[in-house]
Amino acid sequence: MADQVAALKAAGVPAAYLNSTLTPRQMDLALERAYQGAYKIIYVAPERLETASFLRFARSVKIALIAVDEAHCVSQWGQDFRPVYLRIADFVAQLPQRPVMGAFTATATQRVREDIIRHLQLVNPATITTGFDRPNLYFEVVRCTEGRNRDRALRDVLEGREDQSGIVYCATRKAVEEVCDRLNGAGFAAARYHAGLSDEERKQNQEDFQYDRVRVMVATNAFGMGIDKSNVRYVVHYNMPRSMEAYYQEAGRAGRDGEPSECILLYSGQDIFTARWMIENSPPNEALSAAEQANVRRLDMNRLNSMIDYCTRDGCLRTNILRYFGEKPGEDCGDCGFCTGGRYTDAGEAPIPTRRTTSVKPVKAPRKIDAPKDGLLEQLKAVRMALAKQQHLPPYIICNDATLASMARIRPQTKQGMLSVSGMGDVKTAKYGDAFLQVIKAYTVQEKRMRAQVAAIAREAQSAAHRQSASDRQSATDRQAATARGKPKAAAKPVIRYYEPPKSVPPAPQRPPLENDNADIADAYLSGMSIQQIADELERSPGEIRQRLMDMDLIF
Numbered sequence: 001m002a003d004q005v006a007a008l009k010a011a012g013v014p015a016a017y018l019n020s021t022l023t024p025r026q027m028d029l030a031l032e033r034a035y036q037g038a039y040k041i042i043y044v045a046p047e048r049l050e051t052a053s054f055l056r057f058a059r060s061v062k063i064a065l066i067a068v069d070e071a072h073c074v075s076q077w078g079q080d081f082r083p084v085y086l087r088i089a090d091f092v093a094q095l096p097q098r099p100v101m102g103a104f105t106a107t108a109t110q111r112v113r114e115d116i117i118r119h120l121q122l123v124n125p126a127t128i129t130t131g132f133d134r135p136n137l138y139f140e141v142v143r144c145t146e147g148r149n150r151d152r153a154l155r156d157v158l159e160g161r162e163d164q165s166g167i168v169y170c171a172t173r174k175a176v177e178e179v180c181d182r183l184n185g186a187g188f189a190a191a192r193y194h195a196g197l198s199d200e201e202r203k204q205n206q207e208d209f210q211y212d213r214v215r216v217m218v219a220t221n222a223f224g225m226g227i228d229k230s231n232v233r234y235v236v237h238y239n240m241p242r243s244m245e246a247y248y249q250e251a252g253r254a255g256r257d258g259e260p261s262e263c264i265l266l267y268s269g270q271d272i273f274t275a276r277w278m279i280e281n282s283p284p285n286e287a288l289s290a291a292e293q294a295n296v297r298r299l300d301m302n303r304l305n306s307m308i309d310y311c312t313r314d315g316c317l318r319t320n321i322l323r324y325f326g327e328k329p330g331e332d333c334g335d336c337g338f339c340t341g342g343r344y345t346d347a348g349e350a351p352i353p354t355r356r357t358t359s360v361k362p363v364k365a366p367r368k369i370d371a372p373k374d375g376l377l378e379q380l381k382a383v384r385m386a387l388a389k390q391q392h393l394p395p396y397i398i399c400n401d402a403t404l405a406s407m408a409r410i411r412p413q414t415k416q417g418m419l420s421v422s423g424m425g426d427v428k429t430a431k432y433g434d435a436f437l438q439v440i441k442a443y444t445v446q447e448k449r450m451r452a453q454v455a456a457i458a459r460e461a462q463s464a465a466h467r468q469s470a471s472d473r474q475s476a477t478d479r480q481a482a483t484a485r486g487k488p489k490a491a492a493k494p495v496i497r498y499y500e501p502p503k504s505v506p507p508a509p510q511r512p513p514l515e516n517d518n519a520d521i522a523d524a525y526l527s528g529m530s531i532q533q534i535a536d537e538l539e540r541s542p543g544e545i546r547q548r549l550m551d552m553d554l555i556f
């Protein structure tokens with residue numbers, strides 16, 4: 001909730017949330033402001049709907065719309081059933097006027113959809129299914145043995161992604177601890193998250209992840225609800241989850257900004273055994289009759305079987321997912337681990353060849369997702385980080401990776417132009433536009449100068465080569481003339497040449513010595529000298545030069 005409210009505020013929509021993380025004093029304040037009409041949107045946990053103070057508020061104001069998010073929680077068919085969702089309809093019934101109702105979920109089978117309509121008492125709802133496919137997500141399943149083999153598969157995924165955010169889901173707290181330790185030991189900056197940690201540590205670790213202070217979050221499924229970090233580039237499941245619903249929801253936290261991202265599931269025979277055992281031996285739920293409990297267990301087992309099917313059966317993974325959620329996909333996607341033959345080494349139990357590994361499908365070259373090393377994009381990211389620090393917001397709330405990439409491509413030079421960048425609306429352009437524009441302008445100028453300089457060097461090189469070949473011809477003529485005159489050449493002493501520069505390289509262009517003033521430093525920097533070179537030449541510290549360039553808004 002906090003995240004969504006922050007994102008709305010950043011986009012200029014006044015919003016607030018009411019949940020158990022607020023103190024009673026904060027809660028009173030928020031409600032008071034709500035009475036005054038300060039918010040367009042209020043986020044409320046369903047547990048809070050029927051408290052006297054909220055009900056009093058809700059009955060006294062005109063509510064235009066009630067949106068029920070994660071609406072699948074209302075269904076006992078779903079794995080996230082939360083009985084409190086069943087009382088939402090009661091709350092709505094107590095309002096003097098029934099607002100428009102909407103229900104939203106990312107994972108609902110046909111049965112769950114029917115439950116949502118029935119239990120929320122929606123009246124003649126228009127049902128819109130936008131499709132479950134997330135084309136920017138790449139899916140792969142890697143069969144592993146226990147222990148080191150699984151870790152190797154994990155590291156294959158993480159390698160070379162030091163500057164990308166990712167989540168590693170583990171089945172147990174113990175696994176979270178161990179994997180997190182091993183990753184840190186191997187030099188990956190990872191944080192941990194599970195229900196056994198203190199509130200303080202959980203909050204701190206979550207924030208470190210959101211603010212890109214650590215890139216890898218190792219967590220149980222307790223992590224992720226309500227976190228809307230858009231630049232998660234990969235989600236690895238270190239263990240097999242127990243249902244497709246859980247898997248798709250967790251894996252779906254990758255790539256919310258629409259940029260290519262990966263969902264890699266590691267599993268072993270042991271995972272299947274453990275999951276079965278846990279369902280068969282789950283503690284009895286006092287609230288249910290024996291028959292109901294048997295039914296719950298049967299449903300759990302069915303869901304597990306679909307998950308096992310996803311891991312072990314031949315066929316396009318995306319097609320498998322979409323079918324599970326009731327869609328009728330056409331052809332294979334051509335872009336999942338099955339269709340491409342996989343990006344990550346099958347760390348499989350070697351002696352057991354699975355049909356999956358002997359697939360005869362053409363194998364595409366592995367395609368790791370690397371951000372293009374565009375200098376401008378890197379600089380824009382630095383600006384975003386600076387703004388995020390200044391505003392105390394996670395960087396992706398300032399704007400997401402896709403927006404920055406688009407900005408780097410379009411290179412707007414004015415605020416008007418900035419508005420044409422997807423994700424930069426009026427509010428964001430007004431707030432952050434200038435900061436980005438400064439960098440884009442400086443970069444464009446710098447690039448022009450660099451181009452001009454490269455062209456000048458090329459011209460210089462050409463004429464130097466021309467002069468050189470002319471003088472070569474001249475000395476050959478001289479030698480011939482000397483021989484013709486019959487003067488013997490002096491006996492050549494053996495000469496050891498350690499290094500001979502290739503003839504076509506021109507002498508370094510002569511540059512007047514650098515003056516210790518800002519204009520000269522700016523010019524030197526813009527024409528391609530590094531901070532270190534400038535510092536060396538002026539006999540100053542690189543820190544001082546960096547500061548002066550920062551003062552001139554040339555770097556951030």
Ligand SMILES: [Zn+2]
Nearest residue numbers: 316333336339
């Ligand atoms: Zn496929």
